[in-house]
Amino acid sequence: MASVQASLRLIRLPFFRQNYGPRGLLRVDFFTPKPVGQTARHMSDVPPKSTNSGRSGWGKSSVWAPKTRLFIGIPFIGLLIYSMVTDDKPERLDGPSMAEKDALTKRESGITDQSPMRLRMEEFIKQHQKQIVAELEKIDGKPFHIDTWDRPQGGGGISCVLQEGNVFEKAGVNTSVVYGRLPRPAILKMRADHKALDPDVDSLPFFAAGLSLVLHPSNPMAPTVHLNYRYFETADEAGNTNAWWYGGGSDLTPSYLFDEDAIHFHNTIKTACDKHDKSYYPRFKKWCDEYFSNKHRGESRGIGGIFFDDLDNTEKDQEQLFAFVQDCLSAFLPSYIPIIKRRKDMPFTKKEKQWQQIRRGRYVEFNLVHDRGTAFGLNTPGSRVESILMSLPLTARWQYMHSPEKGSREERLVDVLKNPREWV
Amino acid sequence: MASVQASLRLIRLPFFRQNYGPRGLLRVDFFTPKPVGQTARHMSDVPPKSTNSGRSGWGKSSVWAPKTRLFIGIPFIGLLIYSMVTDDKPERLDGPSMAEKDALTKRESGITDQSPMRLRMEEFIKQHQKQIVAELEKIDGKPFHIDTWDRPQGGGGISCVLQEGNVFEKAGVNTSVVYGRLPRPAILKMRADHKALDPDVDSLPFFAAGLSLVLHPSNPMAPTVHLNYRYFETADEAGNTNAWWYGGGSDLTPSYLFDEDAIHFHNTIKTACDKHDKSYYPRFKKWCDEYFSNKHRGESRGIGGIFFDDLDNTEKDQEQLFAFVQDCLSAFLPSYIPIIKRRKDMPFTKKEKQWQQIRRGRYVEFNLVHDRGTAFGLNTPGSRVESILMSLPLTARWQYMHSPEKGSREERLVDVLKNPREWV
Numbered sequence: 001m002a003s004v005q006a007s008l009r010l011i012r013l014p015f016f017r018q019n020y021g022p023r024g025l026l027r028v029d030f031f032t033p034k035p036v037g038q039t040a041r042h043m044s045d046v047p048p049k050s051t052n053s054g055r056s057g058w059g060k061s062s063v064w065a066p067k068t069r070l071f072i073g074i075p076f077i078g079l080l081i082y083s084m085v086t087d088d089k090p091e092r093l094d095g096p097s098m099a100e101k102d103a104l105t106k107r108e109s110g111i112t113d114q115s116p117m118r119l120r121m122e123e124f125i126k127q128h129q130k131q132i133v134a135e136l137e138k139i140d141g142k143p144f145h146i147d148t149w150d151r152p153q154g155g156g157g158i159s160c161v162l163q164e165g166n167v168f169e170k171a172g173v174n175t176s177v178v179y180g181r182l183p184r185p186a187i188l189k190m191r192a193d194h195k196a197l198d199p200d201v202d203s204l205p206f207f208a209a210g211l212s213l214v215l216h217p218s219n220p221m222a223p224t225v226h227l228n229y230r231y232f233e234t235a236d237e238a239g240n241t242n243a244w245w246y247g248g249g250s251d252l253t254p255s256y257l258f259d260e261d262a263i264h265f266h267n268t269i270k271t272a273c274d275k276h277d278k279s280y281y282p283r284f285k286k287w288c289d290e291y292f293s294n295k296h297r298g299e300s301r302g303i304g305g306i307f308f309d310d311l312d313n314t315e316k317d318q319e320q321l322f323a324f325v326q327d328c329l330s331a332f333l334p335s336y337i338p339i340i341k342r343r344k345d346m347p348f349t350k351k352e353k354q355w356q357q358i359r360r361g362r363y364v365e366f367n368l369v370h371d372r373g374t375a376f377g378l379n380t381p382g383s384r385v386e387s388i389l390m391s392l393p394l395t396a397r398w399q400y401m402h403s404p405e406k407g408s409r410e411e412r413l414v415d416v417l418k419n420p421r422e423w424v
Numbered sequence: 425m426a427s428v429q430a431s432l433r434l435i436r437l438p439f440f441r442q443n444y445g446p447r448g449l450l451r452v453d454f455f456t457p458k459p460v461g462q463t464a465r466h467m468s469d470v471p472p473k474s475t476n477s478g479r480s481g482w483g484k485s486s487v488w489a490p491k492t493r494l495f496i497g498i499p500f501i502g503l504l505i506y507s508m509v510t511d512d513k514p515e516r517l518d519g520p521s522m523a524e525k526d527a528l529t530k531r532e533s534g535i536t537d538q539s540p541m542r543l544r545m546e547e548f549i550k551q552h553q554k555q556i557v558a559e560l561e562k563i564d565g566k567p568f569h570i571d572t573w574d575r576p577q578g579g580g581g582i583s584c585v586l587q588e589g590n591v592f593e594k595a596g597v598n599t600s601v602v603y604g605r606l607p608r609p610a611i612l613k614m615r616a617d618h619k620a621l622d623p624d625v626d627s628l629p630f631f632a633a634g635l636s637l638v639l640h641p642s643n644p645m646a647p648t649v650h651l652n653y654r655y656f657e658t659a660d661e662a663g664n665t666n667a668w669w670y671g672g673g674s675d676l677t678p679s680y681l682f683d684e685d686a687i688h689f690h691n692t693i694k695t696a697c698d699k700h701d702k703s704y705y706p707r708f709k710k711w712c713d714e715y716f717s718n719k720h721r722g723e724s725r726g727i728g729g730i731f732f733d734d735l736d737n738t739e740k741d742q743e744q745l746f747a748f749v750q751d752c753l754s755a756f757l758p759s760y761i762p763i764i765k766r767r768k769d770m771p772f773t774k775k776e777k778q779w780q781q782i783r784r785g786r787y788v789e790f791n792l793v794h795d796r797g798t799a800f801g802l803n804t805p806g807s808r809v810e811s812i813l814m815s816l817p818l819t820a821r822w823q824y825m826h827s828p829e830k831g832s833r834e835e836r837l838v839d840v841l842k843n844p845r846e847w848v
Contacts, residue, residue, distance in 0.1 A: 163824050170824065296802035296809050357819070364820075365813075368792035369802050378720035378793050385720050389789075392822040395781070396788075399818065400587050400594065401810050 098205045098239045099154025099179040117244065117318055118207045121231040122177050125211035126158065128329050129175045132213065133160045135333055136173070139340060140165040144173070154179030155207075161390065167222075167344045169394045173213040182206045182234060190234075193310045194243040197234060204234045204242065211329065214391045215336075220356030222343035223254035223261065224302070224363065225336050226391070229329050231322075244318065246325050247309035250332060251288055252339075253302030253363060255356040257413045261339045262303050266423035268335035269306055269328070276324040277316070281424075284308045289420040294366050299417035301366045355410050357397035364396045522629045522663045523578025523603040541668065541742055542631045545655040546601050549635035550582065552753050553599045556637065557584045559757055560597070563764060564589040568597070578603030579631075585814065591646075591768045593818045597637040606630045606658060614658075617734045618667040621658060628658045628666065635753065638815045639760075644780030646767035647678035647685065648726070648787065649760050650815070653753050655746075668742065670749050671733035674756060675712055676763075677726030677787060679780035681837045685763045686727050690847035692759035693730055693752070700748040701740070705848075708732045713844040718790050723841035725790045779834050781821035788820045 096104070102119055105111075111119045133144050142165040150156035155177040162171040181203045182190070191197045198204065210230030217224070229248035233241050252265045266285070273280035288307035293300050306328070311321050367374050367389075377388040404410030520528070526543055529535075535543045557568050566589040574580035579601035586595040605627045606614070615621045622628065634654030641648070653672035657665050676689045690709070697704035712731035717724050730752070735745050791798050791813075801812040828834030 161824055170822075172824075296812075361816075364788065364822075365792065365802075368789065369799065375793065378789075386825050388720075389822055390824055392785075394823065395819065395821050397819050398594075398788075398813055398816040400585055400596075400814055 096239070097154065097179070098207060098235050101239050102179075103154075116241065117231065117322060118209065118233060120322065122209045124326060125175045125209060125229070125329070128332075129158060129160065129173055129211055132333060133173050135337060136162070136168070136171060136215070139337070139344070140167040140171075142166055144171070151178065155209075159387075163394065165218075167217055167219070167340065169216045169218045170390075170392075171213070171215040172390045173211070174390075175209070175211045177207075177209045179205070179207055187234075190243070194245060194312060196243040196313075198236070198242065205237070205239070206232065206234045208232045210248070215340075216360070216393045217340060217344060219344050219346060220255045220348050220352045221258075221346040222340055223252050224360075224393070225252050226250065227329075227332055229325050231325070243312065245310050245312040246321050247311065248325065248328065249284065249288055249305060249307035250328070250335070251292055251302055251305035251307065252336075253359070254413065255359040256352065256409055257303065257416060258343070261343070262421075262423045264338060265303075265305065265335050268331050270424050272327040272331040273306065273324075275327055276320065280308075280324070281306065285422075292366065293370070294362055295370065296365070297362070299362075299414065300420055301363060301417075303416060303423070304420055354397065354399075355404075357395060358399055358402055359413075360393040360396040361398045364392055367391055520663075521578065521603070522631060522659050525663050526578070526603075540665065541655065541746060542633065542657060544746065546633045548750060549599045549633060549653070549753070552756075553582060553584065553597055553635055556757060557597050559761060560586070560592070560595060560639070563761070563768070564591040564595075566590055568595070575602065579633075583811075587818065589642075591641055591643070591764065593640045593642045594814075594816075595637070595639045596814045597635070598814075599633070599635045601631075601633045603629070603631055611658075614667070618669065618736060620667040620737075622660070622666065629661070629663070630656065630658045632656045634672070639764075640784070640817045641764060641768060643768050643770060644679045644772050644776045645682075645770040646764055647676050648784075648817070649676050650674065651753075651756055653749050655749070667736065669734050669736040670745050671735065672749065672752065673708065673712055673729060673731035674752070674759070675716055675726055675729035675731065676760075677783070678837065679783040680776065680833055681727065681840060682767070685767070686845075686847045688762060689727075689729065689759050692755050694848050696751040696755040697730065697748075699751055700744065704732075704748070705730065716790065717794070718786055719794065720789070721786070723786075723838065724844055725787060725841075727840060727847070728844055778821065778823075779828075781819060782823055782826055783837075784817040784820040785822045788816055791815055 098118075102116065105115060105119060109115075111123045113120070133146075137143055140162060142162060144160040144162045147159045148156065149159075157174060157176040160173045162168050165171065182205075183203050184201070187197050187201070187204055188199060191199055208230065210228060212228040212230075214226045215224060227248075227250040229246070231244070231246050233244035235242050250269060252262065254261065270281040270285075273284065284306035285304060288304045289300055291307050292302065292304065311324075315321065316324070368378075369375075374388055374391070378385065404414055522542075526540065529539060529543060533539075535547045537544070557570075561567055564586060566586060568584040568586045571583045572580065573583075581598060581600040584597045586592050589595065606629075607627050608625070611621050611625070611628055612623060615623055632654065634652060636652040636654075638650045639648060651672075651674040653670070655668070655670050657668035659665050674693060676686065678685065694705040694709075697708065708730035709728060712728045713724055715731050716726065716728065735748075739745065740748070792802075793799075798812055798815070802809065828838055
């Protein structure tokens, strides 16, 4: 086995323990965009793999498209962390790297059920991204702006953003795939949860892939939704998988609470969970309520959903967990589309729009004050801020001493946020 | 000297070292409002010390006035920290406390140049608060809502807030006076900068007083301004002053940069500084640029001003520093009023208002991500969030990948924020 001298910049990460991404991961890479393979286009026009064909809606069609030809894999913060701020070159190992092997596998035999999980996860999230974007475009009537990017070290991403649409004030649906190397301090930290990690090496190859989205609809009756599913693995120098785990979740943030929406959202997710383990929904619902909490206000960011991390072979085998994550992600459209359809055109007053703006302020507070991935990203020199802050709403409001009227719908929402409810 | 058993709740404060308030201060108190002495009124109507006389604009005149009958001493974050979340009762020492002695002095001989600095600072900031609020009311045409509060342990505050005025979208001018006890870990930390602190006691009486303001005008041509001046001291059990220091500063945050405004603002402050020490303005201007920086964007929050902390007898004697702080605070109205007067009624476009909203987003980012006082306050269980976040603008915007046009005024502002300039 080749001894590898990793050229890594280490970043101290004091509160990563409960982080959004893999725990204790300390490597942060600059993403150097590669001109080839980067296009801005509309997903409804062409599949992600095609090159620019000059069709309308492509390339220069967007005023900001050229600027987005960079990695914009947030709110998938966990992965962003590895891929933003390094200048290290593709490493030359004695044998082919994990990325090179995977590229070869894809070319020669395509992706099947026998392929490494890395490739199956990558294919799965990319398929789902296309499907989700296509569905959201149908609802909004305005196309997403799409950028693809490649990482010289292996991997890349597809970022789809819709701003000031007909239905969505701001929407982002992103996938990221990252091949990199984990430095020793990160390995030692991660061993707390993943005993398979070899504590005696200087660094280890790793792979991460995930899909992440945040949708902020314009209509105050329509809730904001956030989702993120990710897969992480480390390998030995021969490219054999070592430790691996899944993380993710999905949660809903209404400004006006419709019980039927909350019940439908939770029910759809619970059904997906129950297929795999009856304990999952209650465990991961609780985890979600605990994580997405504006502790300083004693209220949840929204009405929850599920959240989990570090699901590995101590939980279930890899096939079972992959099937679980697939079902969770597949449950997204059925969980949200009926809600957005019945809320997007509801009448609302100026006062209700203002309440939505105040709730958006709370969303900003959570993301800037409590979300560890965001905080870490912003405090990392050279990180791509626009990507990290893509999860923020277009507009927000802070009204001093605003307090909902007694007995109002606004007050009821706050009561529920202060005392998370069981919805199913 | 009596041995004192302090009933203190200690809060871990990992990054307090460069904090806004006194360093390493670990005591956090719940403020229990005292019914007597709390009024909501308009400062232009009556002096703060009078009681409710039933005049118009008093008591129930404001829909939110009853809710503000609590401590709202932020953005004076440094002081807020001591006075928000404790339930400890006034302590019974063997002799009269510092607060009791001061109350007696005030009653018996009033405040003169021979009074303790505590009382002189308190009187000075309260006078200036009245003057500033009166001046701002003249400009806005709408009265501030005023709340006073007393602390059972000694001290109190006056909070003046104006929201959705004619000129100011949101404006807060607050004074706070706090008598409390510093626990041992805080004393040990503070000793790094203040050798006079006795390291061999369990706790020490302390006093803090300050004035703080943030003004967010509606017109995008008119800049936001922030100011804070504070005095801190510790005493022995007999009430004799031990260590003491001053901190504070003032800085301007325009959305549209008018060089004459920047020059005027800095010039006025520099003149106040130069009267005391020619090194002050350059030193404290640099400190301001360094502190009020949105490091994640590589740009300053605004075009600066001055910022300083821990100025004690190793810098100059107490009278000299008090005179310096007095001149700085007295320079506020001359530094800002001419600017707001010439900008408040300027015509502006919808696009310019939108740019202001984007800049307000950056203000929110600084306050929520980088300002250590805010972060600490929000992460302190039981803190009064509305007070801490009073410094946030009424509205803000995050537009994905927004970038000023080449050669535009917006671009010029960003250039200056990326490369802080010398204005005088």
